[in-house]
Amino acid sequence: MSGADANTKVHIMVDKVLLDILACPACQSDVAEKDGCIVCLNPQCALKYPIRDGIPVMLVDEASK
Numbered sequence: 001m002s003g004a005d006a007n008t009k010v011h012i013m014v015d016k017v018l019l020d021i022l023a024c025p026a027c028q029s030d031v032a033e034k035d036g037c038i039v040c041l042n043p044q045c046a047l048k049y050p051i052r053d054g055i056p057v058m059l060v061d062e063a064s065k
């Protein structure tokens with residue numbers, strides 16, 4: 001099980017770095033990871049971006065409310 005733990009840690013580290021870099025393309029607000037999606041933290045916008053194969057798809061066309 002230690003192998004799986006190591007993988008989880010790496011995954012979380014990558015996510016944190018990504019979340020620091022990422023911003024909502026629609027409103028430039030900060031985003032957070034929630035329920036396997038990237039969610040815009042601006043309540044006026046609140047777009048939800050899918051994560052495919054571990055890569056956030058930061059496209060307004062792909063986003064849902």
Ligand SMILES: [Zn+2]
Nearest residue numbers: 024027040045
């Ligand atoms: Zn937004």
